[in-house]
Amino acid sequence: MTLLAYEALRVTLPAMARPLLDGVSLTVAAGEVVALVGESGSGKSVTARAALGLFPQGAEIGGRVRVEGTDLVGADPASLREVRTNKAAMIYQDPRAAINPVRRVGDFLTEPLRLVHGWSKARANVRAAELLDAVGLPDPVRHLNQFPHELSGGMLQRVVIAAALTAEPGLLLCDEPTTALDVSTQAEILAVLGRLQRERGLGLLLITHDIELAASVSDRIYVMYAGRIVETAPVAELFASPRHPYTAGLLGSSPPLEGPPARLTPIHGAPMGLLESAPGCAFAPRCRFAEPGRCDESPPELVRHGPAEVACHRAAELAPEEDR
Numbered sequence: 001m002t003l004l005a006y007e008a009l010r011v012t013l014p015a016m017a018r019p020l021l022d023g024v025s026l027t028v029a030a031g032e033v034v035a036l037v038g039e040s041g042s043g044k045s046v047t048a049r050a051a052l053g054l055f056p057q058g059a060e061i062g063g064r065v066r067v068e069g070t071d072l073v074g075a076d077p078a079s080l081r082e083v084r085t086n087k088a089a090m091i092y093q094d095p096r097a098a099i100n101p102v103r104r105v106g107d108f109l110t111e112p113l114r115l116v117h118g119w120s121k122a123r124a125n126v127r128a129a130e131l132l133d134a135v136g137l138p139d140p141v142r143h144l145n146q147f148p149h150e151l152s153g154g155m156l157q158r159v160v161i162a163a164a165l166t167a168e169p170g171l172l173l174c175d176e177p178t179t180a181l182d183v184s185t186q187a188e189i190l191a192v193l194g195r196l197q198r199e200r201g202l203g204l205l206l207i208t209h210d211i212e213l214a215a216s217v218s219d220r221i222y223v224m225y226a227g228r229i230v231e232t233a234p235v236a237e238l239f240a241s242p243r244h245p246y247t248a249g250l251l252g253s254s255p256p257l258e259g260p261p262a263r264l265t266p267i268h269g270a271p272m273g274l275l276e277s278a279p280g281c282a283f284a285p286r287c288r289f290a291e292p293g294r295c296d297e298s299p300p301e302l303v304r305h306g307p308a309e310v311a312c313h314r315a316a317e318l319a320p321e322e323d324r
């Protein structure tokens, strides 16, 4: 069952030269882990927030974002509330920014259950302890009485994950959930998310700039550049044969998570800012395969090539042997 579906989502701010998001289509099904990757500023967080009906103030929105069938573009407040309280939850990069530092962990977990769902204090406390146990915290009852500063960043991110699960949503949106953590804690948090996702059959959208990390946990990957999806494919295929030069560039510039260190090749140049626009492919100025008179004239559409969809004018010529 499809839990989340973006259909040609376009987000435009009046003062900008190009849209923040331009025709983004993406799906996440129940039981599926989908990653959205790209460099800083490509539009990943704007995409993730749209799944809660959160759009930049003053933005003009086109297309649709459906969560379990409810379109959040132009949705009424009751539909938005229903999605945000019961159907989808977001986990952000920095757990300390998500939790009130002067309230106890238990209050953070039980208040939504009591105030939004009308549970008694005793019932909410039992549920909160169960959730802390589910995210692998060693002493749930003690942690409920602690203040955020008494817990490590990794423990706090587990609390945030527990809070996201209070209403048992089907969809989890994770925006760089491990970026603020050290490497070994990152691995633990990813393992917790993976276990919960499998046990509960959740649909999970993982936002990350790290394509190696995305590949290690996802079923499918979408690669975003300057507000557009430039490639999407199942992980194994995308990793073995990246078909868009930008995807190949990301893979070539990311240190591998496992195995011996590889020689890294940075992608030259900088991503296109919001105050710049180009009639052709936004990646063309940085692309070693760009052909003048072709790549700089019109934006390429996403077209199927083998197991992938690729937005590159030269995708057919650059395709791996198995596509031909």
Ligand SMILES: Nc1ncnc2c1ncn2[C@@H]1O[C@H](COP(=O)(O)OP(=O)(O)OP(=O)(O)O)[C@@H](O)[C@H]1O
Residues within 6 Å of the ligand: 013, 020, 038, 039, 040, 041, 042, 043, 044, 045, 046, 047, 055, 056, 057, 209, 274
């Ligand atoms: N509310 C807003 N008003 C104006 N510009 C915005 C707003 N939200 C995002 N942007 C701009 O939209 C672009 C995409 O931002 P977004 O945060 O989605 O990028 P990102 O891919 O998540 O990057 P990062 O990994 O750095 O978070 C950026 O140029 C950002 O400055």
